[in-house]
Amino acid sequence: MFILPDLSYEFDALEPSIDAVTMEIHYSKHHQGYVDKLNTALKGHPDLLKKDVTELLRNLEDLPADIQTAVKNNGGGHANHSLFWTVISPDGGGAPKxxxxxxxxxxxxxxxxxxxxxxxxxxxxxxxxxxxxxxxxxxxxxxxxxxxxxxxxxxxxxxxxxxxxxxxxxxxxxxxxxxxxxxxxxxxxxxxxxxxxxxxxx
Ligand SMILES: [Fe+2]
The missing domain is CATH 3.55.40.20 (Iron/manganese superoxide dismutase, C-terminal domain)
Structure with a gap:
């Protein structure tokens, strides 16, 4: 089963750029929703539930045809949000080195x-x-x-x-x-x- 990844900061930690309510709803409702729907789509495919979501997306065309769209949408939603949370931080800003x-x-x-x-x-x-x-x-x-x-x-x-x-x-x-x-x-x-x-x- 896929699970929501832990955030490395509190919901209010990105204020004022992103407020706590937006973060909480975005993470615990929207991202959770993609995770839940991905798990539902892969019910009956225990081999796929064990894989990393990035692996599923990189090999989308190899998946059974009837689940490709659900994995594209909900696996994408899971992968995209998982990346997003890690590239923003209360200690962010400035310039790359x-x-x-x-x-x-x-x-x-x-x-x-x-x-x-x-x-x-x-x-x-x-x-x-x-x-x-x-x-x-x-x-x-x-x-x-x-x-x-x-x-x-x-x-x-x-x-x-x-x-x-x-x-x-x-x-x-x-x-x-x-x-x-x-x-x-x-x-x-x-x-x-x-x-x-x-x-x-x-
Ligand atoms: Fe989002």
């Missing part, structure tokens, strides 16, 4: 240019979805968004930073002001964790 910093500058010219591109993608994304910084199959950094709970893992790419732009992620606190939510996100990005994930891809 080392190899990740150099790679971002090489790819996007500067950290500010990277942030500007990420924000443009986040603001222009229509409807529910996620914004990503991924390492693609050529080892290059890319920024893009996906709809719904679609994960870059399905394309066998490796996400190292993400922002949830579903309204459930910000509407209670920011209402329709997605731009303010995105600005506040930079204050809690855990660059050390993003750098650790980047290093794992090399």
């Amino acid at each position: 080392g190899n990740l910093s150099e790679a971002l500058e090489t790819r996007f010219k500067s950290l500010d240019d990277f942030k500007a591109e990420f924000e443009t993608v986040a603001l222009s994304h229509f409807g529910s979805g996620w914004v990503w910084l991924v390492v693609d199959n050529d080892g290059d950094l890319q920024v893009y968004s996906t709809a719904n709970q679609d994960s870059p893992l399905i394309e066998d790419e490796t996400p190292i930073l993400t922002l949830d732009v579903w309204e459930h992620a910000y509407y209670l606190q920011y209402q329709n002001r997605r731009a303010d939510y995105i600005k506040a996100f930079w204050k809690i990005v855990d660059w050390a964790e993003v750098a650790r994930r980047f290093k794992e891809t090399s």
Whole structure:
């Protein structure tokens, strides 16, 4: 069975960027809901219930056809939120260091240019979805968004930073002001964790 991963901080720890009520509902209702529906979809497939959710998504086409959509949506919801919680932190903000910093500058010219591109993608994304910084199959950094709970893992790419732009992620606190939510996100990005994930891809 899949379970909700522990958070390494309290619900109110990310304030003022993300308030406690938003965090509690997002984690204990929305994320829990994806976990529950993933378990329901995989009922009768004990071999698949033992696998890591990233493995299921990377090999989606190998799964039985009748559960692929449920795993894409709910496994994606589980994997995406699990990543999101780890790349934000009460000790976040600032700027990346080392190899990740150099790679971002090489790819996007500067950290500010990277942030500007990420924000443009986040603001222009229509409807529910996620914004990503991924390492693609050529080892290059890319920024893009996906709809719904679609994960870059399905394309066998490796996400190292993400922002949830579903309204459930910000509407209670920011209402329709997605731009303010995105600005506040930079204050809690855990660059050390993003750098650790980047290093794992090399
Ligand atoms: Fe979410």
